[in-house]
Amino acid sequence: MRRLLFLTIFTTIALLHVTCPVQAQEYPFEDYKLPFDKRVDDLVSRLTLEEKVFQMLNSAPAIPRLKIPAYDWWNETLHGVARTPFKVTVYPQAIAMAAMFDPAALATMADYSALEGRAIYNKAVSLGRTNERYLGLTYWTPNINIFRDPRWGRGQETYGEDPYLTATLGDAFVRGLQGNDPKYLKAAACAKHYAVHSGPEPLRHVFNADVSAFDLWDTYLPAFEKLVTKSEVAGVMCAYNAFQGQPCCGSDLLMTDILRKKWGFKGYVTSDCWAIDDFFKNHKTHKDAASASADAVFHGTDLDCGTDAYKALLTAVKNGIITEKDIDVSVKRLFMIRFRLGMFDPPSMVKYANTPITVLENSAHKAHALKMARASMVLLKNDSNTLPLKKNLKKLVVLGPNANNDISVLGNYNGTPSTITTVLQGIKDKLGNQTEVIFEQAISFASDTILHYRNLENQLSADGHQGFKAEYFKGIELQGAPFLTRFEKTINHNWQEGEQIGEGLAANHFSARFSTVFKALKSEEITFEVDGDDGYRLKVNGQKVLDAWSKNRWGAKTYKIPVSKDSTYKIEMEYWQGEGGAKIRFAGGTFGRTDFTELVARHRDADAFIFVGGISPQLEGEEMKVNVPGFNGGDRTSIMLPQAQTSLMKALKSSGKPVVFVMMTGSAIAIPWEAENIPAIVNAWYGGQSAGTAVADLLFGDYSPSGRLPVTFYKSDKDLKDFNDYNMENRTYRYFKGKPLFGFGYGLSYSTFNYHNFILPSNLKSGKGTSLSVRITNTGKMQSDEVAQLYVMHNNLKIKSAKKALKGYQRVSLAPGESKLVHFKLSPDELAYIDDKGTKRPLKGEITLSIGGSQPDEKLKTSGNIVTRKLIIN
The missing domain is CATH 2.60.40.10 (Immunoglobulins)
Structure with a gap:
């Protein structure tokens, strides 16, 4: 009992020590009775120049002599806390939340996310892990860029194309996340990407945007103005691209004249990650890191994310390019945020500092995720009251690449929940055993030739265990003894950055070797498929057959091999991961083209077909490399629904049975044939952890759809201007001269x-x-x-x-x-x-x-x- 008491006291002292570095109050900055500005001034006055500069990096090191803990500023909570090693609640993607047209619901989501973030941070403090990315309280959200062109892959992170809707929803998010405590921030929001930033992704590091004063103030700045001047957002992130010839993080007009002077912004500004390097490496507006860093600081960019370019500020000061007093301004802004978050005060004074880890995924949060998913879904078409479907169907056929895709429902910039409900699972849960629910993927997003996967578990064995022997190494070179060895039945991992693979091993800067023996059950040609992030190699019987070790992978690669019945084949896969989360998957089966006519004939007794298609964050997103027609660098080159999906729906329609198209997307898709011929169409976005439940509830009439489109759904690519042209003429519903397929604000109901x-x-x-x-x-x-x-x-x-x-x-x-x-x-x-x-x-x-x-x-x-x-x- 005395041992337990001692441990409890010791743990409490340790927690207070990390949260409030000095209890003895040796210096004025430790006196929580003093105003924040006086404490900040005192703290910064005690720092050396090198200490100040290093505090301007996103990964700010500890200052042991002042007992200031390390802190990593980089964190995300776009639609729930993202990329954390803990299981969290994942709400619908931002564009889906915009479709709710409901600021109150968005504010509640942000409040719940801040609570979960506080719980994670408090846990990190207790473990001494405040130096790790994705565990802090400074969230680089919301994304309030205007979704001016549906081809932009990151448009899914925004609140749509309208400045007023974006501003009001952004305001609700900031207020919900930052809380209403008169002294302390619950969490710190950050409006991004400032400004005039919305693709193309492949050009973002070199692109120079230029718009008229009218478009700047009519379209691109209203949301930022509201969040800075009304919502009191804690932070702003400046964008990668240049604006009128100057990098956004060094723009006279944006940063100095408007943000700091006209709007009087007192908070901190962070660069987008690696944006300072762009000054001298890509925009070529500066000769080196020292001149780039100094200019960024002159323009009010306080934090350098992703690189160590700001270390060159030491050289800049030495050479007289910038003064230490200039640097003091930025360092004070940064410490002011940390003080406002209560990081230097006793937990007893900061009500949020006692948020327990048990709030993660609590019942209220999960219920709100389902509520938001339901309210976000947009009924685009419902001829002859095809929907809702009856629940007493005898046979229902569910098809398509998104029907059982748990990646699509989560969107991007997401966390990982304990439970994900796909559309297929939601339908099965809804109908129980009374209806025969058949699933056939039938096609990929863009092709009718797919790998028909086979369950290989009973054909794989390693060292007497079913599945694979998995050896994990610290570092990316597979060197030394494995840090962790275990047996895994399958290889299908999708870790968020910072998520733990095993105790003491995070999902970045690691490598792995997976080995097994495959036994052929019959003579045939089998295809092994590997999909992974930074690099991988596949060996069969010691021969290297797939090699994507040097970052030339992106997308699944396959290897076909003829196998003989009862023969065995040694399989070895090696993998490495640097920055970011980690994804690695091994599968097998046989390739084949789906015969649509045969598929329809085989299911002639079906009562209805539900096709779940659209696109996916596997195809659209931030600076991606995707080898699929219609997509480029995370963006789209065409907004048309891939032809393979239309062809399958044409075959389904020929059956004479009801066909429902459930479309997942983060952006507008042109579906002219479907809008004319498919009787029921539901736009389900990327609906979060409860997407499948919400879709099933809508399809079978347990609630009435009420979502509205926050973007224009155009008829075809012909309706779009040059992607690189930021002029708003003939863009979005506010200026479009044609007739859309489905307009901004469109959405049907089961009522009138x-x-x-x-x-x-x-x-x-x-x-x-x-x-x-x-x-x-x-x-x-x-x-x-x-x-x-x-x-x-x-x-x-x-x-x-x-x-x-x-x-x-x-x-x-x-x-x-x-x-x-x-x-x-x-x-x-x-x-x-x-x-x-x-x-x-x-x-x-x-x-x-x-x-x-x-x-x-x-x-x-x-x-x-x-x-x-x-x-x-x-």
């Missing part, structure tokens, strides 16, 4: 709604705001949410402006027959326009206001009428 009693003043004084209201009635037979959307249309053709612009929205829940009066407020800013010089000016003259379930000229059959009124502004 009527709008009436639109009340607003007949005239208004210029420069003032106003209030208005409308009554909404559920005229259908099902409880449902409706998203009421307020648009402003400028009737003065002499003013350059969007032809229509969202200026208000509300999600309303209504029972059948229920009515609610919904109120909107239009601020003076929302009744203003941007002139050619980028100046905001109050409107005058006649404008038109509309409220409905969609844009004013895209009436939905389930949202009934759209009410409009004219307003005279004097």
